[in-house]
Amino acid sequence: MNYLFDLNAFLPGVIAGVAGLIALLIDSYKNDHDGIYGLTVVSLIAALGLSIIDMFGPVGEAWSGMITYGGVSAFGNTVVLLGALFCVLISREYLKAIEHEFGEVYAMVLIATSGMLALASANNLIMIFVGLETMSICLYVLAGLIKEHKIGAEAALKYFLLGAFSTGFLLYGMALLYGATGSLSIPEIAQNASSNLLFIAGAGLLLVGFFFKVSAVPFHMWTPDVYQGTPTTLTAYMATASKSATFVALILIVSKMLPAETAEWSEVLEVIAIITMILGNIIALVQDNIKRMLAYSSIAHAGYLLVGLAAGTPEGYSAVLFYLLAYTIMNVGAFGIVAYYERQQGLDFTDVNNYAGLGFKRPIMGVMLSIFLFSLAGIPPLVGFFGKYLVFAAAINADMIALAVIGVLASAASVYYYLRPMVYMYFREPHKDVPFVQAGITFKGTLIVLTILTIYFGVAFGGLHDLLASYYSGDWVTHLTGN
């Protein structure tokens, strides 16, 4: 075992974790928020830079087969770190405004990020379990940050109870897989996989656990409540980084560990994808609270992501990866602007009625929110469109035309609720004169960068797509469809 090599292979995660511990240490001796914030940003940028470099580097296993580095894992790490970095950048001002800026928050974000990185690089069920729980436990804390308000405490409790409940299923799934194959390492499980019931039940329970975490219907009940009760910028973190990490792990599991010979996994995913898309989009139609609306929209997006997974082709997997990046960029942006408006008015400002006339009052913010929402709705030439395009193209090429048609129709329905905030912002007169605070330079700058990325990847998607596709070329064998 070569420690230097191992350390290097998981360096982004190590940086994030160590920075998190140092942040805790600083916080317990000195209430130095500037220092902690600076440390967080610097360490996330360093980790991000490293994982971007890894994306182009070699692929392999490290830490005695615990994790893989390079390729899909490196891309997953990049997406997670992008989400984390942008959320931290917009969090400071917002948390200060709602008077909940604690040093621990940054430490929690860093440690959760480290868990996510472990999850996205996992090559062993133990790493999946440990990474997932590190992430979840830190997120429970963040969900309960506004514990003085009923809404915050309730969000934390719901998230916690359902999360712990789903952990039970996940762990039982792992136990049964272990029983069926005698190993916890993903490649070894794939080798020893058989279609006996123990294996199928284990894989099924594992998938249920994952469906809980990515909030796929019918395991989505916690999502809207938790998203609403969590401070908005941290909701963005929860919705993007944690979902990306979980989905990358899900891709690793589905693509590497579940051979098509054992059961019709593709059909299971297809069914879940269909009900997730339909239900997520339909319930979102009636939401008046913009955070709940975004929560249901994130459920629907989980459905689109599952479409790519259900396609089960290399194309589908790379499409899901691209979609994760797209989703992260536009969702952090949308939540960021919701946070901006909320910051002005207080916590109950997330009702869509309050957005009346704001588009012209704060023109730049209004335009940016429109761009993010159009992108979420999948209107070209924004990044969301190409994410959806790739996912549905993968499904069509895998002969799942019905799935693609349902997905497309569901996303047509989604346009209605994405248009609603814009209808209020631009087409209605403002209720009352509300004084507006100027947003800080970091906050504004972050959102502008996100807007530019939304447009940039919508137009110049080719290089990234080719890189992602290259992860699945060569001797890559896909198990899911058995071809």
Add this chain to the structure above:
Amino acid sequence: MISIDWYLALSAILFCIGIVGVLIRKNAIVIFMCVELMLNAVNLSLVSFSSHYGNVDGQILVFFSLAIAAAEAVVGLAIIIAIFRNNFSVDITQINLLRW
């Protein structure tokens, strides 16, 4: 000699009792304890598989699951205390501010 199936069956029974408990009880602490029961049941499965194969990996997972259960308990009980401060109750049927 009892076969390994019996250990697994015991584990399955405990797991299902845990599930039913989570679904029907309304005291958040009891629900949480039922979750712990579920985790314990899983641990039993893991240990019996581990013994069956003579392979230590399963026990390692149990070890991690214990550590995580401890971390979860700390955070979970803190959350329960926070909700009690707000509601003066840990009855989840009274926690209904947030609805779809």
Add this chain to the structure above:
Amino acid sequence: MITYSFIFLAVLAVATALGLVISKNTVNSALFLVLNMVSLSGVYLLLQAQFLAIIQILVYAGAIMVLFLFVIMLLNIDEEESLFNKFRIKYFVAFLLGVGIFAQLIYSIGSFSDTLPVVSAQMAEAGTVEAIGDVLYTKYSLPFHIIAMLLTAAVNGALLVAQHKTKPLTEEND
């Protein structure tokens, strides 16, 4: 001998689990859970997993459950007026889910039985503290480190959530 011990422990475990679910008094529930864990620890011993049997008692029964009891006492919620959820439909769903999952699990596990002995010969060494420690610090060192970090974070996070008052904010605003 092993058979009788197993039957005794299994009956005890199931009975305490049921007790946990249907007991009206929260403290009793917690104590039932403690007893359940102790009986599982006995089962671990039957399976030659000595190390786990010990930390099951130390960590679970000794630490986690004490924390539970502490919180129950602190919040003074030992008695519940009505025990269960009012929603009848939920009972039905719970019952169906429970039976369904149970049947599925038993069915899956039933197919597993084979000629191997319950406890393989290697287990005599594999279950010791030494054997576990050996892999824990080599093969599994990465998750072990992460777990250590997580425990630190969890303690701090719990403080953050359970603190009664918010901490004073930094004064400087921009």
Add this chain to the structure above:
Amino acid sequence: MQLLLNICIYLPLVGIAGILVARNDKATKWISLLATSATFLLSLPLLFNFDIAASGTAQYLTETAPLIGGMDIKYLIGLDGLSLLLFMLTTLMGPIVILSSWDSIKKHLAGYYSMLLLLQTASMGVFASLDLIVFYVFFELSLIPMYFLIGIWGGKNRIHATVKFFIYTLVGSLIMLVGLIYLGYDAGSVMEGVSFSTDWRFLSGTEYTIGLVEQTYLFAAFALAFCIKVPLFPFHTWLPYAHTEAPTAGSVVLAAIMLKMGTYGLLRVCLPVFPNAFAAFAPYMAALAVIGIIYGALVAMVQKDVKKLVAYSSVSHLGFVVLGLFAVNVIGVQGALIQMVNHGLSTGALFLIVGMIYDRRHTRMIEDFGGIAKVVPIFAVMFMIATLASIGLPGLNGFIGEFLILNGAFNSSVIPQNAFAVFAALGVILAAVYMLWMYQRVMFGPLKHKVNEKLQDLNAREIGILVPLIIFMVWIGIRPVDFTRYSEAQVNELIEQSQQKRIAVQQAAHKEELPGWASTLYDVTNELASKSQNK
């Protein structure tokens, strides 16, 4: 020249950047006028340099390498006989719509003009793109500015109108997207070296054919999107709302350019790529078109609001275009092409005129006017010419288009009944009835309302807007060949190719292998194939 085409398409975006930098209402107007006029002037060389002899092939091509590895999706733009005139129409309408809103828009000017400019770019992109994915991107992009134009600067029911417009068209085009992806993979399976292709030149060529059953599904997916956009009869319900609520410039762009995207799409994609399905569905589509013609005319007749009347007349006129396309012969398609331009000019002019009178009186009800011809003589003349052009009076542009279309429909081998053409001709008469009746009620008779006595006649700006349109109306009416020659070779080739493809697919298909419903389709196209072979 390729560069010039790209500059034309993206110059309005530069204008938007200028507006954002200037942050000044007056500068905003001038910048947008400058941007659109420059676009128009720069597009003129494209017209003059167009090689008419070679109009069958796309010119001024810009072709990049595939954007995605292994997939033939590329930025491919150029102009050919089918798109040249519509592209020119778009650039011409640019400065006109900017000028038409010069005084009437008073709030949020920067946003308004940015949206108009964005719309300009999107429309030019739709007509110039030869890769279907790029086409789709521009097609969808055009929705966003129109959504805001109607929603922010529209009338009372604007929110309902704009959301309805957006969702209707989006649902159609999303279904088209599924078809498009399927088509791309199907083409990729034939093409060498790539797994996916949406290059129009390949798709429309004779070496690529699609089986009968797939053609039917794909045609349905594409035609639905385009028919909603046109809008063909049962899908037209969004149009009157959108037209009535939109600001003048919005209505003009909607009528003159955006509706053309639908008919253009039918011509560009459906005809050459799915020739069998196109021919097989032709009678049904023609029937819908004729129903649309009559229905639009009848509903227009009872309208009290001039703008709504013009909106319904659009439904009627676009029925003609669709009828011409589904005649699937050179005359019909040529007529449809020229009629697209005509409708853009005359209906655009009518919406401008309605906007001008609305600016003065803030009402568009017919009953609020009457006898104003004496008060505003120049206005009356302009209005008269536009009305007559819209009716299809010989000597003006409308006549040429309708004549060619009806001629094509009579001689069509795919539309069996001449009744279609007869009923369509009835639509021409009805058009004369409702338009002239409206004109008479607005302009002639006693001056009923005192307010109208003080109406201002058109000012120089307004005359300047209308005169170019009127010049073109007359020019097309007198010398249509100056315009139709641009597309002649291309249309000939297109019809020829699609016929060849139709026969090839027909011969390759085996009736026994088709599902039940498709075997009737087989019979129909078989009959058509033998007919066209005999000719």
